[in-house]
Amino acid sequence: VNIPTVETFGQQVLHPKVEELIDLATELRQEGFNMVVDLTAVDYSSFPTRTDLPENVKPERFEVVISMINHQTRERLRLRVQIQEENPVVPSLFDLYPGTESMEREVFDMFGINFSDHPDLTRILMPEDWVGHPLRKDFSVGQIPVQFKASKAKR
Template sequence: MSDRPEDPRDSEVIGVRRGMFGARGSGDTSGYGRLVSEVSLPGGSPRPYGGYFDAVVDRLEQALGQTFDAAVERAVVHRDQLTLEIRRDRLPDVARTLRDDPELRFELCAGVSGVHYPGDAGRELHAVYPLMSITHNRRIQLEVTCPDSDPHVPSLFSVYPTTDWHERETYDFFGIVFDGHPGLTRIEMPDDWDGHPQRKDYPLGGVPVEYHGAQIPPPDERRAYH
């Protein structure tokens, strides 16, 4: 846990959201259509990070040696969570080091989650990996990014086999292609489904629904109440 107070000035604003769900037109029936809020990401954190975070970063820097600066873009401490932002081509090497080094021993990866930030130019797609050291009772996160135009990230299946179905789900919902995965197919949607439903540019509401013979359109096609 970090002892360093968070500074809102560290955040990086990447867009503005209007309405409760960012819907445009007739889709937002929540009553919050005039709500305006910034979409921001926490910025890099200066040392000391607090708690065991400094020891983890110091040891990783020693273990990676001269490749550390080329692999780790920055460290972010936000809400008592340490996230290491990793260049995607270095992800397997960093993960293997975190797993195998006796002073780190992050033996467990709890999966991978995707995020889509259309306003984060050149790094619209994010993949986040929560790691746990059972040996040392520590938790951190790894995060990598890739652009919409080149949505490729190396698979961590060879390092953490637990990411198998999680990478498939992230591919299915966000369109991130995990290179080297042994069977990267859809896991929730049909194989011939068009698009990736959890991306921000996917139509709100998805597909029309038939109920007792009546057609119910997706929420973004329904009438609005003002």
């Protein structure tokens, strides 16, 4: 598969399509990228004319950003996956990288991006009855008191 790739600050950045993500992640895991360091998202609705993508990558409102590391070679790389606003769904990496479980839940909770085949795609920070996704640019900033989920651990 020919994945658009650029180098940013000495790090390879790959731009797979949503439908290429699982095959690419499987290949990268076999190549030694055995840890997802971070998985997050960006809402680019305030920047519709951005120019930071390779020319053959169509910009979308949302982007899922995945940072990986190969501990043997100490090489790091980043995946940037464009996610359509109309259908914000990306396959879960949980089966390949179980450590992504809570990261994917946070992206779902904050941005409303769904991860297909996730084992427990429920809110992780906001109350279960919360309406909306607070890190979306179209989420109204207001004077709404929020009671975040309490930790079960004693502090």
